[in-house]
Amino acid sequence: KAGVTQTPRYLIKTRGQQVTLSCSPISGHRSVSWYQQTPGQGLQFLFEYFSETQRNKGNFPGRFSGRQFSNSRSEMNVSTLELGDSALYLCASSLQGFANTGELFFGEGSRLTVL
Amino acid sequence: SQQGEEDPQALSIQEGENATMNCSYKTSINNLQWYRQNSGRGLVHLILIRSNEREKHSGRLRVTLDTSKKSSSLLITASRAADTASYFCATDANAGGTSYGKLTFGQGTILTVHP
Numbered sequence: 001k002a003g004v005t006q007t008p009r010y011l012i013k014t015r016g017q018q019v020t021l022s023c024s025p026i027s028g029h030r031s032v033s034w035y036q037q038t039p040g041q042g043l044q045f046l047f048e049y050f051s052e053t054q055r056n057k058g059n060f061p062g063r064f065s066g067r068q069f070s071n072s073r074s075e076m077n078v079s080t081l082e083l084g085d086s087a088l089y090l091c092a093s094s095l096q097g098f099a100n101t102g103e104l105f106f107g108e109g110s111r112l113t114v115l
Numbered sequence: 116s117q118q119g120e121e122d123p124q125a126l127s128i129q130e131g132e133n134a135t136m137n138c139s140y141k142t143s144i145n146n147l148q149w150y151r152q153n154s155g156r157g158l159v160h161l162i163l164i165r166s167n168e169r170e171k172h173s174g175r176l177r178v179t180l181d182t183s184k185k186s187s188s189l190l191i192t193a194s195r196a197a198d199t200a201s202y203f204c205a206t207d208a209n210a211g212g213t214s215y216g217k218l219t220f221g222q223g224t225i226l227t228v229h230p
Contacts, residue, residue, distance in 0.1 A: 004157070031215075031216055032216075033216035033217070035220075037155075042220055042221075042222050042223070043158075043203065043205075043220035044220075045216070045217040045218065045219070047216075048215045048216025048217065050215070050216075055215040055216070056213075056214070056215035056216055056217050058217065088155060090157060090158065092158075092216075094216070099213035099214065099215060100145045100146070100207055100213070100214055101145075101146075101207040101214045101215070101216055101217060101218055102146070102163060102207075103148065103160045103163055104148075104158075104160060104216075104218065105160070106150075106157040106158040106159070106160075107157050108156050108157040109155075109156065109157055111155075
């Protein structure tokens with residue numbers, strides 16, 4: 001069974017640009033969560049989608065957005081990039097759609113560098 | 116904000132020795148999980164312990180949970196060089212009863228196992 005796939009793995013952008021990251025969950029998994037990892041702030045929750053609906057959102061500005069498609073694939077978008085957005089963006093999927101969070105299966109991440 | 120605080124921040128041991136990492140958290144939880152991350156790659160789930168459990172084993176891993184002290188420990192027995200990685204505790208906080216994909220991660224312990 002294929003794992004969680006994230007594309008692109010690496011990308012470089014300049015301030016003010018926007019970026020779209022993609023995540024394909026494990027087949028059959030309907031919940032997709034996104035996390036940002038930086039050396040200073042560690043791992044922080046961005047948002048979670050289930051059946052194309054955003055059910056939870058972390059404390060990030062509106063420049064960070066996401067969506068989920070009917071096949072459970074998800075994208076996140078960051079507009080008007082800032083230097084501080086440089087990070088490893090991790091996508092995770094889970095089989096269950098329960099209110100509580102169980103085991104998450106993470107992708108390898110998309111490493112974004114903003115110049 | 117980080118729910119979990121991990122101790123120590125870094126741990127260096129010889130192959131064959133045991134490694135113990137500790138995690139403290141602030142709010143009531145549904146479960147606590149441990150993840151491993153190699154060199155800024157994706158996270159791998161190791162073990163999940165529910166709030167009504169006190170101890171759990173998985174292969175060379177032993178996790179304990181003390182909800183009265185809001186703390187957990189991860190013990191890796193007979194460490195191998197391949198165990199070199201960062202280890203994170205993550206909590207499914209019980210605030211409001213739902214977390215929907217949100218785990219709150221600690222800052223992690225960097226474990227180095229020397230051959």
